[in-house]
Amino acid sequence: DAKTTQPPSMDCAEGRAANLPCNHSTISGNEYVYWYRQIHSQGPQYIIHGLKNNETNEMASLIITEDRKSSTLILPHATLRDTAVYYCIVRSHTGTASKLTFGTGTRLQVTL
Amino acid sequence: EAGVTQSPTHLIKTRGQQATLRCSPISGHTSVYWYQQALGLGLQFLLWYDEGEERNRGNFPPRFSGRQFPNYSSELNVNALELEDSALYLCASSFLENQETQYFGPGTRLLVL
Numbered sequence: 578d579a580k581t582t583q584p585p586s587m588d589c590a591e592g593r594a595a596n597l598p599c600n601h602s603t604i605s606g607n608e609y610v611y612w613y614r615q616i617h618s619q620g621p622q623y624i625i626h627g628l629k630n631n632e633t634n635e636m637a638s639l640i641i642t643e644d645r646k647s648s649t650l651i652l653p654h655a656t657l658r659d660t661a662v663y664y665c666i667v668r669s670h671t672g673t674a675s676k677l678t679f680g681t682g683t684r685l686q687v688t689l
Numbered sequence: 690e691a692g693v694t695q696s697p698t699h700l701i702k703t704r705g706q707q708a709t710l711r712c713s714p715i716s717g718h719t720s721v722y723w724y725q726q727a728l729g730l731g732l733q734f735l736l737w738y739d740e741g742e743e744r745n746r747g748n749f750p751p752r753f754s755g756r757q758f759p760n761y762s763s764e765l766n767v768n769a770l771e772l773e774d775s776a777l778y779l780c781a782s783s784f785l786e787n788q789e790t791q792y793f794g795p796g797t798r799l800l801v802l
Contacts, residue, residue, distance in 0.1 A: 613793075620693075620779050620793035621732070676722065676734035676745060677781075677791060 581665045586684040589659075595652040597683050599665030602646045607669045610641060611677070612650045614661040621664065621679075624650065655687045691716065693782050693794035701800045702770050710765040710797045714782030720744075721763040722783075722791055723755060727776040735778075738763055739785050770801045 582600040589595040601610065609628050613621040625632055625639045627648075632639045638651040652659055664682040694713045702708050714721050723735040734747040738757035752768040761782075767774055777798050781791035 618777065618796075618798075620781075620795050623790055623792060626790070676737060676747065677724075677732070678734070679732040681731060 581667055581680050583663070583665055583680065583683045585681065586686065588686050588688060589652075589655045591656055591687055591689055592654055595655040595659065595685055595687070597650040597652075597663050597665075597685065598647065599650070600647045601665070601667045604645050604667050605669070608667050609670065610639065610645075610648050611666040611668065612637070612639065612663060613666065613677075613679075614659075614663045615682075616658075616661040624663075655685075657687050657689070659685065660687045661685060693780055693792055695778075695780050695794040695797050697797060698795070699798050699800070701802065703802050704770055704772060706770050706801075708767045708770060708774075708799055710767075710778050710780075710799070712763045712765070712780030712782075712794060714761050714763070714780075715792055718782035718784055718792075719761055720783045720785050721757055721761065722781040723763070723765050724779040724781065725749075725776045726779060726796075727773070732779065736765070767799075772801050775799060775801045 609626050611626040612624040615621045625634055625637050627639045641648045662682040662684050664679050666677050696711045720739040722737050724732045725735055726732045736755050737745040741757045755765040757763045777796045779793055779796045781793045783791045
């Protein structure tokens with residue numbers, strides 16, 4: 578699975594959009610971009626994933642660049658409850674490599 | 690729809706003892722994954738079970754083992770506990786046909802004294 582690079586921490590004011598970047602320059606054609614988040618001491622929560630096209634669901638939007646070497650997770654209106662560590666993960670769906678390889682993630686602090 | 694459940698929530702053992710952790714996947718999911726998250730460290734993949742068989746294993750010693758039952762629930766067993774086994778143990782489940790989305794349980798926090 579391709580390696581990802583994320584900033585260690587970010588701050589965001591409540592009500593504003595939080596834009597979390599992720600670099601995955603070695604991503605291969607069959608690898609998806611996944612985002613999870615982990616609120617302190619809880620199990621990771623799935624947010625969104627995509628292959629090429631931008632994706633949106635009730636939680637967030639995922640913007641993937643045309644060359645697929647980077648992506649941005651957007652929380653449109655951050656709340657205090659969005660304070661968490663956000664993990665960007667790149668993996669394929671084939672073979673026995675079904676494990677998720679978590680990096681160090683981005684610690685997002687949402688403030689009043 | 691009920692999520693992934695794990696038991697117990699907390700477990701305290703002493704060095705050399707054995708620990709058994711349990712996981713019930715989301716209804717209809719056939720794959721169960723185990724991860725370890727030691728304090729201050731990232732999640733490390735332990736084991737993957739599907740249809741009762743071990744499909745993949747992370748870089749952990751053989752004293753970490755598990756099994757999956759016919760109802761797709763799973764147990765993780767850790768023998769000869771060491772202090773560094775203290776961690777949050779997380780279970781996730783998914784459809785095998787839809788491997789991409791793993792849903793996690795709340796975890797079992799194991800403390801080895």
